[in-house]
Amino acid sequence: MTGDILTVSTDARDHVTVLVLEGEVDAYSVGQLDSALARAAQRKVPVIIDVSGLGYIDSSAFRAIYRASEHIPVSIVVPASSVLSRTIRLAGISAKIPILPDIDSASAQAANHETGTRP
């Protein structure tokens, strides 16, 4: 089984890493997300996962994101209009992982997070 139904693009910005997911994340493509998160964690800056372009997500993805958040601040960007927005809110990760409507607010939030943790 190949993971070609999922594309993960990494945008390494100054104070944040943005992972843009497109396609579908399921139990068989989640490995790509795992690897991308592991690489991003090495930069020691917050990670923003943009799922606006995703058509499918499941608990394996939430598991991967939850694990990554134990090492580095992670937030998820999903617009309210996305068909996955409700699923992500209900997934049980929002207590630890901020869910924001766009990259700008996620970046601002990540910057605050940085300031807050490193006075």
Add this chain to the structure above:
Amino acid sequence: MGSSELAGSGGVKPATGAEVTLRRLAESGLIAVATATMEGITEANGAFLRLVGYSEADLAAGPLDWRAMTPPEWAPADQAALAELQATGSCTPFRKEYWRKDGSRVPVEVGAVVLGWEPLCWAWFIRDALAEQQAEEAGQQAAELAALAAELSQAVTVAEVAQALAGWLRRAVGVKLAILVEADPRRPVLRYVNLHDVPDDVARQWTELDATHDSPAVRAWRSGKLVFFADPQTIDTEFPHFAAARMAAGTGSCLAVPLFSAGKVTGVLTVTWPEPRLLGPAQQQFLAAVAGYVAQALTWARQFEAEHAVAHQLQQAMIRPAGTADSRVEVNAVYRPATTDLEVGGDWYDVLTVTDECMALIVGDVVGHGISAASAMGQLRSALRGLVLAGLPPAAALEALDKFASIVPDAQFSSCVVAFLDARHESLTVSVAGHMPPLVIDNRGQASFFEDAQDPPLGFADAARKTTRLHFPVGSTIILYTDGLIERRGMPLDAGLERLAVTAAEQSGRGIGGLSDRLVRELVSESFHNDDVAVVCARLLSHGPARLTETVRAEPARIRALRRTFGDWLQAIGASGQARAELCIAVGEALTNCAEHAYAGTQPQSVTIEASASSDHVQVTIRDSGRWRPRSGDPARGQGLPLIRKLMDRVQVITGPAGTTIAAERSLGDKE
């Protein structure tokens, strides 16, 4: 002076032969006799004085003014009689009335002969006509009562009773206002029955609804007796709080008669006249008889209305569709009774799910109105339901219904249209039994009538019934209706159909929701439609299959493919984007669980998905022959089932020796 002799104010005159005869006649007391000149009555016998209520002393005090004793409407008759008298020496007996001294009237028949010419002097011979007049009045009253009874027998509803009564009272009794109130059986109030006939301000003040508030109606209601107030002064003294309203209404006298039903006062009839009037015992009895008729008519009308309400409820219950279970077709239907609301109509509609792929739309119309039509309608509807659900196609169902109609009273000549809508094959199969042609609006908004399937009404098919099949692509709308939707007085049928086509094309562009109501509103006059109306509209939204059943080996590539098949199916049945995503996630989780855990360490086995859609829900079942692994201690693990539970409306997991089944249900729409 004896009462049988002529008493007079004049002096003793020399007796002529004629005068002797006259005096003897007067003395006999057989007839009232009075001698008069242009100045007045100078002599009169006891019979005359008794008749007009004067005493001998009154006569002795001076001549009685016969002009003043005559009500003005009789003055011309007096003039005519005097003219005849002067011309011929006598006058033909004629009818008139005198005012009695006490102000009441007495009807009389009067003749006269000249006694002397210079100055003119004559004798009146007067016969008491009261008994005759009473007999005549009684005859007239009997005729009036018969007329009232006839009019009331035409009145079916309480409002009609009130209307018939008011018209009759104005005509026969000369009343100004007739106000009918009924006692509320539960609360101490009197309700107006015919408020529309009375100016609001007058009605509200003149006969108060509040039964604790003193009014003529309340007095009649409480006492169970007729109450009468002869003139404005009496009314204002008795009811000072109504003085202003009485003046405004110009009421001169007022009568309130209790209405009895089963020995209880159930209402009051109040009538007012513009002038003061005296009401003799005979007239009071007459009006009491009127009240008796009215009470009975009201009781019947109430009974009719209660039965009518029951029939309406029955009909509403009968036309309620069984509920459709197809998300691919949007249906909207309405039944509206006639505004005259007198009788239950015979229109009906029905919407049935015949098979997964086929829905039946039915509209029918039983000739006539009333309980018998409603009953025939109920029987036809039930029979047709049974025939359609038993699997008969439209033409065969109508042929069987032809036979059925021939044994149901009032069912013959009913019309009916049956349309089978096959969503999967985008087709419409229609048979019409003497009914209005179905209207189809295609997916470009073009309206056309479906005229090919016309056949005779029920019970009159002499050959096999026709069926016509029509391509009915997604986006098309079919409208079935009864003639109440298009028939208007003075408008040719074709014009009505044209109007429907134009309106439906326009309105269907705004969606199916409420379309039937909008059509009725646009096409049927609010104020006047004496026919009931049934309308069914259906639009094909998608043509996906109603069910999805697939079994695959539980391995990643097949699970993904099945997830997509499921997603495509959801799209085809019209699920919203969010519903589709969430149902796919739930199914994906379940399938993944089967693959990852159920068969861990063994060869992949099969997993079966079964999904079905109702009008607004999807039910999906995933069945495997393994056992799901229990949730581990890792908070990030085993999230599959909790997520399914959060996304679905209902979830059930059944784990047995044969395997695990997960059944879930979710609505087809978006959620917050």
